[in-house]
Every structure is written in structure tokens, then in C-alpha cells.
Amino acid sequence: MDKELFRLQGIRPVMLLLAGLSLLQSAAIIGQALLLAKSIAILFEGQAVQMAYQPLALFLVMIAARHTIVWLQKKVAGRFAEASSESLQERVLSRLFERGPRFAASEGSGKLVTLVLEGVERVRTYLELSVPRTLDMVFVTFPLLAFVYMQDVISGLILTVTMPVLIGFFIVLGLAARKQADKQWRSYRMLSHHFTDSLRGLATLRFLGRSKDHGETVGRVSDQYRSATMRTLRVAFLSSLALDFFSMLSVAFVAVGLGLRLIEGNFGFETALVILIVAPEYFLPVRMLGSDYHASLDGKEALGTIRTIIDSAATDEHKAEPQATDSQTSLTGVLDGTITLSDIRVVGENGRQVLGQVSAELGSNMRRVGIVGASGAGKSTLLGVLGGFSDPEAGVVQVDGQPITGDAKQEWQRQIAYIPQHPYLFNQSLADNIRFYEPEATQEQVEQVIRDVGLGELVDSLPNGCDEIIGEGGRTLSGGQAQRVALGRALLGNRPVILLDEPTAHLDIETEWELKQTMLSVLGDRRVFLATHRLHWMRDMDWIWVIDQGRLVEVGTYEQLVAQKSVFYRLLTAGAKGEKG
Template sequence: MKPVDPRLLRYAGAARAFFGFGAVLGLAQTACIVAFAWLVSSSVVDALHGATPFGWRLVALVAVVLLRSVLVWMMEWNSARGATIAKSQLRQQVLRALPRLGPSWLSTRSSAAVTTTLTTGLDALDVYFARYLPQLILTALATPILVAVLFLFDFASGITVLLTLPLIPVFMILIGWATQTAQKEQWLKLGRLSSGFLDVVEGLSTLKVFGRADRQVTRIRSVTEEYRASTMKVLRLSFLSGFALELAASLSVALVAVSVGLRLVSGDLGLGVGLFVLLLAPEAFLPLRQVGAQFHAAADGVEATEEVFAMLAGAGAGVAVAEGARDADGTAGSPTGSRADGRLVVNDLTVMYADTAAVRRFSAEFAAGQLSVIVGPSGAGKSSIVAAMLGFVPFGGSIELVGSGDSSERKASMGLTARPLGRADVAWAGQVPGLMAATVGENVTLGSEHPSPALVTRALALAAADAPDPALAPSNRLGVNGAGLSGGQAQRVAVARAIYRALERGCRVLVLDEPSSALDRETEARLIAGLGQLVADGMVVVVVSHREAFRAAAAHVVRVGAPIAARTVTPAAAPGTPTGTRRIAVR
């Protein structure tokens, strides 16, 4: 483990202020330590020589003690403040990074593990800031200064301290190697415990149906026991580490004390200098000894920050690789009006997951004013194409908007324009509704700064969710994950949310992934009719679906994973959908 990860200073600006103010406090504390040792030793010598100790030295000694107490309190305040702000900054950056990482990244990780990292894991930074880093600051500042003062007053004691001081870091390194594996294992088991418990809670109804709920008690108990054993192993190593460091420090101070005692007896060293050295020697070892003792207490926080830094680095890399992955580029135009010349062009799209190609050299065009449907067998890459359109995965090739929404003046001066598709251009509903514990209206207007009740009503109507069903009323309050709605109802609310975004923000492209998989034929027909109205307004509507109703209503069908190079589609008439024969090139 690095003493201080430089990425902490980059991602959490509060850490820089913490170190700056902590350095000032550390220097002040060091001055108080030296002043205290000198005042005590000189007062004792004066008392032995018959001088009254109740002079200015005693007043100064009380002042130094009070000042050091205040400095210790300020160091604790600085630590608490730095930890609180740093945790907040890291959490905010991760929450901003998660949309850039996208669902494809989250699908490869346990949501419980990510949640544990951002909650319990980052909360462990309190110990890291409160105990570990202050001692690290004192080690970097106080220890060299105190050793220099010892050299100045007693060269022999300074040499002894300088030679024995490296024993503590050597023990820290040896014990750190032994405990690193145990600490990582403990953190992984905490993630397994969190994920396992969440899986059981989410799948409890299924487990009850198949009579396997009782077995999960044994499984959870087993995982909990593993975590307990791992934690106790880390604690045993921590106590062993503390014992070894204390022993090394005590023996080092004992060497200084024996040397000072022998020279005091022989008369080679004055009493005042000897007392001064004996008081300073333990203080020179204390910060480094405390760093070793708090090393294990800070391990959870450091492990959590490693996960956080990996998320932030992954988000940065994803944006750099995927040219189309933009949070909000371009200005979305109005969704209404004539835009028959606008189209979404996908050219040589390739999506790779590790060394596996989910999509290879896919090309297609999706024109405004017609319903486009992507079909193909499961695993052919349909969802990966959608993820690339949304900028959720790195991809090769290009995804561009051509001509859509440009003003007549711009078209006249620049011709038909093309630019990369940005997230501000797309409204989307995935296969999982992803509803919140809120009203139906609040779920539909998610992300809207100025929600419009009229627009909510229209979006629900276009999504075939306007039936006189109390469950779909905008004021109806849902439970966690949309509890209170059936699968089909939740699906339609998610589609209404995408439509609301498209209408409110003027998104030029609407992408729906299996929007009718849980719907009956009548409701599906109403949904297709609602999408037909958006198509008639000139929006690019792309639907991924296995349903025959969508294929029949589409003016443009793109088959993914088909061995043919082209096919001809003669679509059935659909509301707001132009009919005719179109040839589709698929590579």
C-alpha cells in the first residue's frame, strides 16, 4: 500500500487542503514537543540546584501544554473535515462517472459490491484521515526535526536513534507483506456477503416457490462465518504488528536511555542534556510507530479508494475510446416539423468485449419518418448496437446524424451535414424498466427540471399507458423498483419516460429495446400506434424486438446476424408509417 496515493489528491481536492493545514499543525506540534522537553529538563535541573521552579518556566510549560492540546484538537478537526469532504467529492465523481461507464460496465459487476464500496468502503476513510494520515504527516515532519535536534544536543544519542529508527519501517514492510493478502481476502468476502444477501432478498419469492428458501439460511451463515474468520485473522495480524513495532521502538529507546545513563554516571554528559534527550527520544519514534499501528485500521478505506479510482479511470478511458460517448454534445432540435431528410447512419460498427466481438462491421441507416426495427436471434449483438448508440461501450466505426434538424440557412450554406450522435440526441428505454419508489408521474419526468403534467399525460398515452387503470395514474405512488405495477405496466411507464424525454428535450432519436415483451397483442398494437405518431412527426424511431407485430408494422427491418447481404421488406400499413418497398444493406 502506498503511504499516500497521488490519485487521492487528483480526485479529492479537499485532501490537498487537509495536507497543507496538517503540515502547519504538525510543525507547530513539533515545536511544542521540543519546547516541552527543554522546559521540563531545565526546570528539573533548576530545582536540583535549589532554584525555585515557580518562575517563568512553569508558566511557559503550562502554556505549551495547553497549546499542544489545542493543536491536537485542531488536527482531529482537520482530519474529520478532510475525511467528510473527500468522501463527498469521491462519491460525487463516481456518481458522475457511472453514466459514462454505462449499463454494460455495471452488468459485469455486482450492484451490491459497488454500493458497498461507495458506502461502507468510503466510510472507512474516516479512520484513514483521522489516525493514519496525521501520523504520516508527523513522521514526515516531526521525526527528521527531532532527530536533528538530538544530533545538535547529543551526537551519540542522535547516532543511536538514526541507526535504530529504520527497524520500524523494516518490520512494517515485512508484516505488511504478510497481511496484504489477508486484507484483500477480507474485502472480497465482505463484497460476497453483501452480494449474497442482496441476491437472496431479490430472489426470495422464486426460492419460496421452489422450496429452497431455507437452504439460503445455511449459505448466508457460511459466508458470514467466512467473513468473521477473515476479519479475526486480520485483527490477529494487526495485534502482532503492533506488538512488533512497540518492541522495536521500546528497545531503541532503551538503547538511548542506557547510553545516556552510563555517560551521566561517568560525568561525560550533563543532567539537563540527558533529561532533554530522554524526553525527546520516544517522541522521535512515536509518529512512525503510530503509522505502523494504524496501517491496518486504514486498510479498508485504502482498498475502497482503489476500487473508486478504478471506476474513475475506467470512465475516463471509456469516453476517450468511444467517439460517440458524449454526455451532451450538439443541440437537440424540435421533435416536430418536417425532417424527412434526416437519418441516423451507422457505418462499420464494431463492439468488442475483451477479445470477443459482439458486433462486427455492422452498417445500417435509420431514416426519420419511418419505424425501424432491428431483429435477430438472441446473442446476435442487438443490445450491443443500442449500447453503442448510447455511448455506453467503446466501439469502432461511426454513428452519425445526417441532416436531421438543421435550419434551411445552414443547409443552404453547408449542404447536408453529418455529426456524431450524442446522448442529448437520444431518448431510450431498455429491457429493464428501472423504476423508482416515487409516483408514476415522477418516474416519467425523471431528470426533468420543469415537469409538465400535460406532457406526462401525452407520453403515457403514446406509450399505451393511458387506460383507466389506477395503477397507471400519474399520482399513483410506486414501491421500490416499481412495486405495485405488473411487468407490462412497468414496461409502458419506462417507454413513457423515454417518450417524455424525447418530447421535452427535442431528442431526434428514440431507441426502444424490447418494449412490448410483456404486453398483450391489443396493448402492443396501441403502443405501435403511439410510436406511429412520433414517426409521423419526423422522429427517428429504432425498436429492437422479437415480436411479429413490430416487424409487420415496420417500414425498415434490419436483421442482425443474418448471412445475407441484403433483403427486401414490404411492410404492412401502420399509423403514421409510410408504406413501400425498401432495400436494406446489412454487413
């Protein structure tokens, strides 16, 4: 049995109940065999037909009992699978929100959507099938084997010897099937990723005249998935054939042995008939396990992927937890408190150091902090660390001396509003998009925020006003309008800390200037962290961090950094030359 199953909540009582039902099923099978053999023996020996009525009636009762037990097994396993898959879905979604947008971007949004929706459904199928089948292998197979030994030792030995051979073939073919299923699952996730990204970027692809080329790419990925699926099916069919062949061959060996002894008159007809009826039932659990193994293998792979995401986040929390020195989780002094970064170090997936030994301290008077540097310097990574989206390999972020770990991290993230370069607009009304942080906000509050962020003219021009559907499938908004929606979310949420990650990088100069004026006027005295390469913002910042190759090389006000004529000054002059050119 997969060891990952034992980590699921509530698995042990469910296994005990299913094991008890499996034992009852084995008793029903034995009862079936005894009663059916007795009925046939009565008729075979030429006795009155009426004498067979009672065992036949009891035989039907045993059949009904067996099917009732199987139905109960399915109900118990189904309810457990549904509850566990929903719990896993909630946990992985929670982890994805904790890890933040950088993790989602690195994994691929299409892959994560496939995992959370279809992957979780396949996990449910896997749990529903694998748990009862595995228990049947033990609590049905061994009681039947013991019963056969009680009837005839030779037949029991034949069944004992052939079962390991059958399991050996099952293991060999199962390993091959798992390898093919891994490839199929990767191909499926890649196809989903390509398809999702193609839908999102269809307008851009058509504008650039590359839609047909990208369509060919999707076609190639589809062919890879089709080929992987066919290879998996070939192995699955071969495995089923092997299991059926060897199980039938084993039953044939038992039948030949019994037949020879019946001819010699050394064995009773009714006993031989009982053994022949039980023998196929003895191999049925392993055959069912083999069949369902292939049907649910992709669910096992999905469970492993989900566990990797959940456990990686838990590991990051565990690494950060020993540095916590205060169990208090209240962060009431976010606006007026001191924010400290102590020896922050972040390592990328390829082992390259993204941030190295970053240490800084922000007093309560440093409300607006600009984070600047060349592309790839580590600005967004540092912003992710501040937001708790990226857990550092070493170091800690503190607010008034309290480490932002564990429960304090969750409380800190409830104080944060994040505005990325490309904010996501849900396929809902404009008002509901702005209510993202505050779902219970009134219509009057939403309309006030809409006016504050400069969306009043847009709303007046819409047929349904602020109830107009936007996002995918709805009315398309420009980049500047989408940023104003994101700004409205932050204002309505009334969160004291705002993280801005290149919010105007894709906007033209005029739109950027208008949005800049709006942001500066409505953000008020909130604490703002702005990561950008547009240096004209820095004149309005209280404090500036300059990142160069993952290190914090300069800090100070705009005037101080210009006077130093070092890294920031070179970035500033290079930007000025670029604009003149």
C-alpha cells in the same frame, strides 16, 4: 504516500498547510520536552519549588498549543477528505450513468451500491487519516531527530539505526495486511451483492422453494467475510505489537546509553531527561501511521476501485476523441438527420469479439429500426453502442457527420430515453417515477401521460391515485405495468430517440400485444431502436438489422428480408415452428 492521492483536486495546498502544522507540532514537542525537563531538574536538584512554576506553566501552554495544532490538522484533513469523497462519489456516479445498464449488470448492482455508499465513506476515512499521518512522518520525525543530534550524537545514531528496522517490519506486515484487506474487501462486496440480490429476488426464491438454499449460500459468504476480517485483524494486531515492541526497545537502548554516561558523570541530567522525553515522540508518527494504516486500508482499496471505474471511462473517451472532426455539440437534427455507424467493433472483457466491423446508415425516413438475432448475437451490445453506454474498441457513431464523442455524446444521451427489459421502479410515488426525465413536469402533464400509456384504470383503482408509493417497499406492479411506467417516462421527457431492449421478453402474449399497441400508438414519429427476438414486431418496423455472431449480415425492410430467404427468414420460420410446437 499513495500516488493516487496526488491526483485528487486541491491536494497540494492542503499538504502544504498540513506540513506547516506538522512543523509547528514538532516545535511544540521540543518545547514540551525542554520545559518539562527543566521543571523536573529544578525539583531534583533541591531548588525552591517556586522556581519551577514558570517552566511548568509554559509547559502547559506548550501542551495546549500542541493539542490545538493536532485539532487544526484534523479539521483541515477532515474538510479535504469530505470534499474529495463527495467529488469522487459524484464522478463515479456520473461515470456509471455514462457507462449505462450493461456495465452495471456486468459489475453487479450490489457491488456498485456498496462502493458508492460505504466505499466512499471508507475513502473519506482513509484520506482523513493517511494524509496528516504521512506528513507527520517527515515533518515531525526529522526535526525531532535533528534536535536529538544537537543534544547527543550517540543517542541520535541509535534512533537513526533503529527507525529503518521499525519501518522494515512495518512494510513487511503492511504488505501482509494489504493482501488480507484485499480479500476482506472482495468478501464484503460479494456479501453485499448476494444480500442485495436476495432481497430483490426473495419473492421468486420463495415461489420456487429455494429460499432456504439461497439462505445457506448467503451464510457461507458471511462466513467467508468473517474469516477474512479475523485474518486481517490478526495481522493488524501483530503489526501493532511489533511496532510497539521495537519502538520501546529503541527507547530502552537510548535510556541505557544515557544512564551509563550519567553514572560516569559525563552527561548532564537535564539534557538526558530531554532526550528521553523526545525519544518516544520520535517513534510516535510511525506507530500512529501503522495503526491508522490498518484502520483505513479498506478505504485505500475502495479508492483504487473507484479510480478504475473513472479512469476506464476516461480512457474510452480518449480512444474515441481523435475521431471527432467537429467541435460543435448541438444535435438539433436528431429526428431528420442521418445516423451512420462506421466499422463498429466491440471486444468483451474476455477478449472475445462481441461486435465486428458493423457499418450501416439510417436515413431520416427510417424511424423505426428493429434489431434481431439469436440470443448472444450482439443485439443489446449494439443498442448500448447507439446509446453511448458502450464505447467501441474501433469505429464511430455519427449523426449528420458529427461523431458522438466527448460533449456531443453527452448531448446525444440527453436526446435518448432507454427502456430496458426490467425497468427499475424507485420507492417513490407513481407520478415521481414517471417524472424521471422531467422532474419539473406539472401534475396535469403527468396525468395526461398516464392516460396515454394506458395506466388510467390502475391509477383509478389506487387509494392515493398517482401519488401511490410503488417500487421496493411500495405497491407491486406487474411486468406490463412497469413497462408502461417506463414508456410514460419516455413520453413525458419528450425525447426524440427511444431505445428498447427486449421490452416484452418476459410478458405473456396477451399483455405483450396490449403493450405493443400502446407503444406503436404513442411513440409517434420518434426514432425507435428495438432489440428483440419477438419477430412479430418487425412488420411494424421501417428498417431491420439482422445480427449474427456479432456481425451485421442483413439489412432491409420486412418484405425484402423475407424475400431473400436467408438469416432473417430462417429465424422467422424457426420462431413459427416453435409457436406451433
